[in-house]
Amino acid sequence: MSILEILETPSLLPERYKQMSVEEMETRIKEIKASFGNRLYIPGHHYQKDEVIQFADATGDSLQLAQESAKNDDADYIVFCGVHFMAETADILTGDHQKVILPDMRAGCSMADMADIDQTNRAWEQLQQYFSDTILPLTYVNSTAAIKAFCGKHGGATVTSSNAKKMVEWAFTQKERILFLPDQHLGRNTAFDIGIELAQMAVWDPLASVLEYEGNLEDIKVILWKGHCSVHEKFTVDNIEALRKSDPDMNIIVHPECSHEVVQKADYAGSTHYIIETLKKAEPHSKWAVGTEMNLVKRLGKQHDDKTVVSLNPNMCPCLTMNRIDLPHLLWSLESIENGIVMNEIKVDNQIAVDASLALQRMLDRA
Structure with missing residues (x-):
């Protein structure tokens, strides 16, 4: 589901959940969790609201949570508090007896939506005409199962923001060039870190089906998909x-999904895990401006009240689609399970799951 569709889709949430108090909802969620025990597992992404995170059995990044879900073989129901592509990955990795549920189907990802499989197939055909069989596709895990499957079928792999550097280095042992989907910023920042010059990077515009590059095509080493995190x-x-002007003592740390210019001017850049660990190890009374999602920034500020933790952008809002998962939708999904109804199950097509697993496994083999 695209972001436009998400914005236009009305909530199907029954009216009674809108009338319940926070205390009533929290009590019911606790009761259901207790009654199901190990048969229910709730992973919660770092960017989720605190009202949801309090009930998470594990908190982490998307791939980490999918892997944790797979380890919990006793869980018949995985209620994934994140976005659609994360639940897809969980379904790919978990067993056939496990059902993965997304509390609100409107919880998508604008970045993942920027690369659909039809666009990718068209791009691949044209890029093969330009470069023949010299390209290996890599996709950020923040992508649809179909895009992961595409990379799996063509000898490529997935990457995370933590292991992107290692995976890009591996890709260059396989082919002369890489196609990096769907986030151009992570691709550009990672390639630059391993010594690829900006002049050796081109951008593929999937809407116009155009390769944006000035120069000799033979010089291109990295083709960046024109996508980004909103x-x-x-x-x-x-x-x-x-x-820098208002508070020179402030340390600036950002995620590599930020633009290249921002990453270059920051003091530190790294994955969500890197940001969390850096703040955990930081000196008391140190000051930190964090360039990542607002729910996480606020949570880090509460966890490290001996430090100053603020958002790098004072006008930043939380991720729109992550915020779709809230107490009412979480309770609705749990009560549905309690009543024998599996609502909003995320089920990946078998062949797509097989091919996507190849891309995931190539990455995990190099972890």
Whole structure:
């Protein structure tokens, strides 16, 4: 489901959940969790609201949570508090007896939606005409199962923000060039970190079906899909420069989904796990401006009240689609299970799951 469709789709949430108090909902969720025991597992992504995270059996990044779900073989129901592509990965990795449920089907991801399989097939055909069999596809795990499957079928792999550097280095042992989907910023920042010059990077525009590049095509080493995270792209060089002037003691740490210019001007850049661990190890009374999703930034501020933790962009809002998962939708999904109804099950087509597993396994083999 695209972001436009998400915005236009009305909530199907029954009216009675809208009338319940927070206390009533929290009590019911606790009761259901207790009654199901190990048969129910609730993973919660770092970007989820605190009202949801409090009930998570594990908190982490998307792949980590999918792997944890797979380890919990006793769980018949995986109620994934995240977005659609994350639940897809959980379904791919978990057993056939396990049902993966997304509390609100409107919880999608704008970045994942920026690369659909039809666009990717068309792009691959044209890029093969330009470069023949010299390209290996890599996809960020923040992508649909179909895109993961595409990479699996063509000898490629998935990457996370934590292992992107290792996977890009591996890709260059396989082929002369890489196609990096769907986040151009993570691809650009990672390639730059391993010594690829910006002049050796081109951008594929899937809407126009055009390769954006000035120069000799033979010089291209990296083809970046023209996609981005709508949250991380809102952190700007102006934000950094304003903060440097107003508070020179502030450390600036950002996610590599931010633009190349922002990453270069920041003091530190790394995955969500890296950001969390860096703040955990930071000196008391140190100051940190964080360039990532607002729910996580606020949570880090509460967890590290001996430090100053603020958002790099003071006008930043939480991720729209992550915020679709809330107490009412979580309770609705749990009560449905209690009543024998599996609502909003995420089920990946068998062949897509097989091919996507190849891409995931190539990455896990190099972890």
